Amino acid sequence: MRPEFVVDLVTRLDFPRVVGTDGEERGFGVVKQALAVFGVDAWFEEFSSPWLEFAEADFSLEGECFPIRPLVNPVFDGPWTPVARDADVEGPLTEPTDMPHPAEGSVAVRTELDRKNPCTAGASAQLFACQPEQGFVAYYLAAVGGLGRPMPSAYIDPHLEKFLVANLGRTCRFRWVSRDCTKTLRNLVAEIRGSQRPxxxxxxxxxxxxxxxxxxxxxxxxxxxRLVEFARWFKEHPPLRxxxxxxxxxxxxxxxxxxxYVQARAGDADxxxxxxxxxxxxxxxxEWPHLGEAHREQINAITEESLASVCVPEGRGIFTQPEELDSxxxxxxxQDAGIPAIFLPGGGKRKTPGAHPHLPTDTVDKLDVANIQASLLLGTAFLDRIQQHRIAAADVQGPPT
Ligand SMILES: [Zn+2]
Known part of the structure; x- marks a missing residue:
């Protein structure tokens, strides 16, 4: 296995790949191309999804109106409450020194953006609008701005920075309006057919x-x-399943x-x-990568065998972690369709905090090559070994019909 290949591929994916954006499409393209190099064809499977998009998003100051680039699409309002689909804040444009807590009904401007972060590329400043009463979307904004509460936020173009700084204290208006629509999203799929139980x-x-x-x-x-590397490995070592x-x-x-994806497979022959x-x-x-438990004793046994086959560096351990897989x-x-599932790596009770979850600091330089290597070895050992095993039909219900 080649951890350096994985690091190289992650480096080629070093841009935001938010669902439904050009960045995500570009990411799929990078993976598809990498697979093609060793002869694995991949295809897209599309589905339609309810969506919210911006109908308008702008910022007004001194009689001028500028487009803004919101940090997050309002469709992300789902998981976080309370939220508001639309933002509309009118009040004073406040100084950066007011951060991290601009007063309610004010708009703060932050100009010291990290120019090397691909997420802020092309922007010179970030606006935070503190909307009275309603919080808005996504705790990651707190990390971006060091803010104590979620609030609408957007980037502005570089040529506006001086204008904003020159007009601090003046009344401005920050707003966006969203509208319902549907969006076509897609998964990328590749398959290596099994030689005995295809x-x-x-x-x-x-x-x-x-x-x-x-x-x-x-x-x-x-x-x-890592999936690309697994696909390469199984291309070279044809599986039984x-x-x-x-x-x-x-x-x-x-x-x-x-x-x-699971819904679309209902009733499949495979x-x-x-x-x-x-x-x-x-x-x-x-921590050192491990396999999350599968709710199936049989698979746990295979997990143990796989672990035994992987060399563990001095002072580090590989272990299984029985856990309820969360959702x-x-x-x-x-899992909801009755299909056994495991995590590589596992998480649950042993998940470590501070691993930059959903933060701008989740960058390539934070990757641990030894962890990647362990994950590849463990994954391959498990996936290879499980080919030999009968997975009890009673344990497998298949997708709902
Ligand atoms: Zn994730």
Missing amino acids: DEVICVGAHMDSFPGTVGANDNASGCA SMRFIWFTAEELDRRGSQA KIVLYVNVDGGVSVDH TSDAAAF
């Missing part, structure tokens, strides 16, 4: 989309890149990609016998 499919998935405001190097460019690799969209948005979720877990502040990633859709 109709039994082991799915391995990682989400392509990054959390808004981040490049998501660990979460989850690292998973996307079919191996299907899926780069999901919209994990960060209610896990819509995996939900749609049976998905196992799902392996690859999501993060390889940055410097993560925070793409495994949930498979």
Whole structure:
């Protein structure tokens, strides 16, 4: 296995890949191209999703009106409450020194953006509008701005910076209006057919989309890149069962990609016998990668065998972690359909804090090559070993019909 290949691929994915954006499409393109290099064709599977988009988003000051670039699409309002779809704040434009807590009904301007962060590329300043009464979207804004409460935020073009600074204290208006629509989203899929039991499919998935405001190097460019490496490995070592690799969209948005995928497979002749979720877990502040438990004793036994086959560096341990798989990633859709699922790496009780979850600091330089190597070895050992095992039909119900 090649951890350096994974790091290189993560570096090529070093841009925001928020669901439904050009960045996500570009990310899929990078993966598709990487797969093609060693002869694996991938295809897209589309689905339609309810969506909110900006009808208008602007900022007015001294009789002039400028477009703004909101940090987050209002469609992300789902998981966080209380939220407001629309923002409208009129009040004084306040000095950066008012940060991190601009007064209610004011708009703060922050000019010291990190120019190297791809998320803020092309912007010179960030506006925070403190809307009375209603909080708005996404705690990551707190990290971006050091703010104590979520609030609407947007970037502005570089040529406006001087104008803003010259007009501090004047009354301004920050607003955006959203509208309902539908959007076509898509997952990227590749398959290596099994030589003996091609109709039994082991799915391995990682989400392509990054959390808004981040490049998501660990979460989850690292998973996307590891999937490419697994696909390469199984191309060279043909499996007995079919191996299907899926780069999901919209994990960060209610896990819509995996939900749609599982729903679309209902009634398929091919049976998905196992799902392996690859999501993060390889940055410097993560513990040694391990496999999350599968709710199936049989798979646990295989897990133990796999662990025994992997060399463990001195002073570090690989362990299984029995845990209730939570519903925070793409495994949930498979589990809900009665398909056994495991996490690589596992999380649950042993998840470490401070691993830059959903923060702008989740960048390539935080990745731990030893963790990536362990994750690749463990994943390959498990996936290879499970080919030999009968997965009890009684344990596998398949997707709902
Ligand atoms: Zn993730």
